[in-house]
Amino acid sequence: LIAPEIPPAGELVDLPADERRHLFRVCRARSGETATVTDGAGRIARVTVEGQGAGARVRVEGVREVPRGASAWICAGAPEGNRADWLIEKLAELGVERFVPIDCRRARWSRGAGRAARWSRLGDAGLRQSRRAWRMEIGEPIGIEQLVASIPREAHRVLADPKGEGSPISGSTKDRLHVAVIGPAPGLDPGEADGLIASGWTPVRLSAGVLRTETACLAWAALWARGDSI
């Protein structure tokens, strides 16, 4: 479950309406049963259900703080159609810290009205599923120059490229930020790719074949999520 705030042990949790519905209608929780609630910002509470029906309440038994741990950011061009929607859920499940949509010369992200809310819901679905304590941050679309300027110099930076030869994950994932750029469906243009390489990004190959944008994002996140140096 997800709640905006986790109070101290002994107090009641104020669950949003859709979380209450999930707990009592979908999971059919009864008085005395336990569950876990996170605020998506590092706190996880063990809670107990008290009472039933409309008056049922959820009381905190104990709270633990989960450190942020390893961090991965994915910066991606626009895939075809609505393929980004399931991507958001999957990256949240795999524990990616931040998703940055990048506008490229050959493809810009559409500025659909409901997108931020929809992605937020999908990210929460991934958070709930994976039982993590940290919500994935989802940025607004930015240009490549702005992206390059915003990445810490000490991060391990890679660029997905079917002809690349570098290592997708270099060194331990535990003590370092790992950042991947994945081109849009029609690819980066050569100038964009060369610019990234000149700025210290390493071209890496994720598969023997050519992957779609969303598949490459997921493949890299899976390599990172394995949690070891590869």
Place this chain on the structure above:
Amino acid sequence: LIAPEIPPAGELVDLPADERRHLFRVCRARSGETATVTDGAGRIARVTVEGQGAGARVRVEGVREVPRGASAWICAGAPEGNRADWLIEKLAELGVERFVPIDCRRARWSRGAGRAARWSRLGDAGLRQSRRAWRMEIGEPIGIEQLVASIPREAHRVLADPKGEGSPISGSTKDRLHVAVIGPAPGLDPGEADGLIASGWTPVRLSAGVLRTETACLAWAALWARGDSI
């Protein structure tokens, strides 16, 4: 492009109607332009377009045979809803050799009428995208006992398990068949998991969080597709 048969150099290719549509309507190929056609069984032809309109033909310039190479099989329980559909496309993109749906105690695959045809189309979409020469084989649902009996003893066999500690990909992917079992959405029952472990399957963890069935399939395929010992 995909065609059921690749004739020798100099001869014409008999393209299925939907492949002709893709070549001439979607890609707007013109006389003199080249493309590649595979039969999904290891042959790739370089072809040239001759003529235009309804009478346009496609002639083979040269053919090469691509060896099967590294092999990965994914044996998966049923995910929620229609989440298997995009999974099929993604696994084909990543170059998985065979997808085996397994019926488990807690979840059986639905026997929808159009499923085989739909999966075949999605597998072909993944093949076309990744520009490989081998089509992913898609099995009919089988039980776990039948599965265990059908896997070669020398294969590296793993079972996705959030508590596992083994290596998802052990040794080179090049000289060995790698097979993964991923449980259905409600999980394997403990007897099923214990049975696999007793039969020599190693429990492996793919992520610090708990992954959905389809995410775990994709994560393992991405680790395998990276092509090196991990």
